[in-house]
Amino acid sequence: xxxxxxxxxxxxxxxxxxxxxxxxxxxxxxxxxxxxxxxxxxxxxxxxxxxxxxxxxxxxxxxxxxxxxxxxxxxxxxxxxxxxxxxxxxxxxxxxxxxxxxxxxxxxxxxxxx
Amino acid sequence: xxxxxxxxxxxxxxxxxxxxxxxxxxxxxxxxxxxxxxxxxxxxxxxxxxxxxxxxxxxxxxxxxxxxxxxxxxxxxxxxxxxxxxxxxxxxxxxxxxxxxxxxxxxxxxxxxxxxxxxxxxxxxxxxxxxxxxxxxxxxxxxxxxxx
Numbered sequence: 001x002x003x004x005x006x007x008x009x010x011x012x013x014x015x016x017x018x019x020x021x022x023x024x025x026x027x028x029x030x031x032x033x034x035x036x037x038x039x040x041x042x043x044x045x046x047x048x049x050x051x052x053x054x055x056x057x058x059x060x061x062x063x064x065x066x067x068x069x070x071x072x073x074x075x076x077x078x079x080x081x082x083x084x085x086x087x088x089x090x091x092x093x094x095x096x097x098x099x100x101x102x103x104x105x106x107x108x109x110x111x112x113x114x
Numbered sequence: 115x116x117x118x119x120x121x122x123x124x125x126x127x128x129x130x131x132x133x134x135x136x137x138x139x140x141x142x143x144x145x146x147x148x149x150x151x152x153x154x155x156x157x158x159x160x161x162x163x164x165x166x167x168x169x170x171x172x173x174x175x176x177x178x179x180x181x182x183x184x185x186x187x188x189x190x191x192x193x194x195x196x197x198x199x200x201x202x203x204x205x206x207x208x209x210x211x212x213x214x215x216x217x218x219x220x221x222x223x224x225x226x227x228x229x230x231x232x233x234x235x236x237x238x239x240x241x242x243x244x245x246x247x248x249x250x251x252x253x254x255x256x257x258x259x260x261x262x
Contacts, residue, residue, distance in 0.1 A: 024164055025128045058161055058225055062218035069216055086153065093228050094221055095210050 003027035003053075005034045013045045013110045014038055015081075019052035022060030031060075035067045035078075044076025045113045049106070051082030061094060068100060077101075081109050118144070118185040123178050124163075126171035126196075134163035134181055138192065141183045145190050146251050154229035155190065155248055161222040162194040162244050170196030170242055188253045189231075192246040200237035 003020040016034055021027045038046055048067070056064075064080070071078040079101040083091065091097040103109035120141060124130040138159035142152040163179065171177035177197040184191045207214050209221045227233050232247035 023160075024131060024168075057157060057164070058219070058221040059164070061221055065216055066218045090225075094224070095215060099215060 003030040011110050013047055013113050014043045015047045017049045021055040023057045024059035028059050028063040031063050046078045047081050047109055049081045056087050077113055120183040122181040126167045126173050126177050130167055130179055131163045135160040145185050158226045158229040158246050161226050165222055166194055166196035170198030190248045195243045197241040201242040203235045
């Protein structure tokens with residue numbers, strides 16, 4: 001299953017619902033393009049909903065890091081929502097879990113944006 | 115447990131990475147590993163295949179990736195060889211070091227080592243061979259995960 005994204009706006013926050021695999025190649029490019037597109041439109045409060053992401057490899061992890069730093073460098077915020085156990089475990093062992101702001105409740109996540 | 119050996123010779127393409135992962139998933143399932151271990155093995159093989167295709171063979175259509183699975187009943191031994199310049203494991207930065215945490219690459223070998231029971235990397239000027247070993251469940255060597 002390839003990576004797909006769709007976006008929606010809630011209280012000034014752009015929620016990117018991601019599904020499929022974030023892996024080397026198409027999956028990573030889809031995520032990169034989605035974040036770049038939002039930033040180009042001035043949408044800098046981004047909540048990545050990873051609840052339907054079934055698989056992520058080291059390239060996908062790198063893409064999440066890239067998205068996080070790119071948004072932050074432009075004065076925005078990027079948070080992660082609804083990690084699956086697989087993604088959660090990967091972020092734990094790579095010590096990235098505490099780098100990202102990870103949420104498991106959409107309403108609380110939206111309120112957490114400045 | 116039936117002993118099994120599977121050998122594949124693959125092109126240096128992204129499709130090879132997916133093929134390697136799918137083969138690992140199938141063979142690990144047949145070997146009797148649990149869901150978590152199957153995911154770990156298939157991801158380790160995927161990461162090794164990525165290294166072989168990208169960093170080893172650099173997508174060179176003349177160069178191949180050789181993949182071998184051997185289940186001897188006690189261990190699943192997976193060997194991945196490329197025809198690149200040779201990867202020096204000593205030069206791989208620690209992805210957990212604070213200065214490397216926000217790097218966008220460099221986690222593949224770390225994940226492989228995290229997921230497999232043994233990892234042997236043998237670089238040479240004709241390419242890199244990486245051997246991934248996972249103890250088969252129910253054998254004397256198994257149980258690394260259970261103790262974590």
